[in-house]
Amino acid sequence: MTERFTKETVELDTGVYVWLHHDLTNAGFVIGDKGVLIIDSLRVPSFAKELLSDIKRITNKPVTHVIDTHSHWDHSWGNEVFPDATIIGHQNCYNEMIDIEWNDAWRRSVMADKAPWSDEASSVNITPPNLTYTTSMRLYFGQREIALHHLGRAHTSGDTFIHLPKERLLFTGDVAQSKGVPYFGDCYPEDWPLTDNNMLELDVERFTAGHGPVGTYAHLIEARDFIHQLIKLMKESKLETKSESESVLRVREALRPEFGEWRGFDRIDQGLAWVYQKISPVGGA
Numbered sequence: 626m627t628e629r630f631t632k633e634t635v636e637l638d639t640g641v642y643v644w645l646h647h648d649l650t651n652a653g654f655v656i657g658d659k660g661v662l663i664i665d666s667l668r669v670p671s672f673a674k675e676l677l678s679d680i681k682r683i684t685n686k687p688v689t690h691v692i693d694t695h696s697h698w699d700h701s702w703g704n705e706v707f708p709d710a711t712i713i714g715h716q717n718c719y720n721e722m723i724d725i726e727w728n729d730a731w732r733r734s735v736m737a738d739k740a741p742w743s744d745e746a747s748s749v750n751i752t753p754p755n756l757t758y759t760t761s762m763r764l765y766f767g768q769r770e771i772a773l774h775h776l777g778r779a780h781t782s783g784d785t786f787i788h789l790p791k792e793r794l795l796f797t798g799d800v801a802q803s804k805g806v807p808y809f810g811d812c813y814p815e816d817w818p819l820t821d822n823n824m825l826e827l828d829v830e831r832f833t834a835g836h837g838p839v840g841t842y843a844h845l846i847e848a849r850d851f852i853h854q855l856i857k858l859m860k861e862s863k864l865e866t867k868s869e870s871e872s873v874l875r876v877r878e879a880l881r882p883e884f885g886e887w888r889g890f891d892r893i894d895q896g897l898a899w900v901y902q903k904i905s906p907v908g909g910a
């Protein structure tokens with residue numbers, strides 16, 4: 626078992642790195658000709674600065690671009706550390722990050738956690754993307770093609786997949802993890818299965834999620850199957866007019882044989898309750 630909160634920088638391809646933070650949130654970075662592109666700026670400025678100091682061990686080039694995979698605080702609240710960078714996100718990610726109620730709710734929740742970063746979270750200057758897109762966009766970063774795709778709503782309304790087609794690498798944000806249960810509090814359960822199908826159309830050998838280890842295409846298929854089964858089971862349960870608590874129990878136990886060992890499965894009940902509340906019993910997947 627890996628020790629909690631240990632971190633590790635792994636080079637996936639020449640100049641393409643992941644910064645894995647065990648039990649917390651991962652980031653990525655790509656070194657171009659003139660600058661560095663970061664994928665997710667992490668939860669508070671001190672975390673972003675730690676990432677930056679690890680990047681400085683590898684290159685002196687400045688951070689010119691930051692991509693937010695989505696609006697969640699643990700992925701984007703380090704943005705203020707990069708005032709000179711182009712910060713890129715989906716238009717809906719921007720909309721969520723300028724939503725005062727959304728930000729206040731998250732700030733209250735993070736501060737109530739009394740975690741080591743809770744105090745710092747109270748003074749974060751939430752900094753939304755300054756360049757947005759709606760369907761897809763491409764950066765030619767040095768010699769490398771970096772494609773950003775929004776494949777539908779899923780974990781949030783503004784999830785971005787970052788695909789390096791030549792290297793066959795994908796950054797999935799929190800939509801798909803390798804053997805990990807995602808957070809469902811802000812999700813779109815009607816749309817998520819189709820988004821996962823779209824994701825599998827991309828040519829991918831390995832991927833990095835916002836949480837957990839680097840995975841393979843086979844793990845992406847598992848992540849898709851998990852979401853498909855969960856949504857289908859919950860729809861069936863709601864259609865049979867089962868109550869929320871009955872549905873949570875029933876769906877959790879139906880998923881357990883195949884997914885019971887996944888990270889976060891022991892805390893899945895809250896997530897299933899959120900899906901129950903958001904889902905329509907008929908139609909969709």
Ligand SMILES: [Zn+2]
Nearest residue numbers: 697780799808
């Ligand atoms: Zn998230």
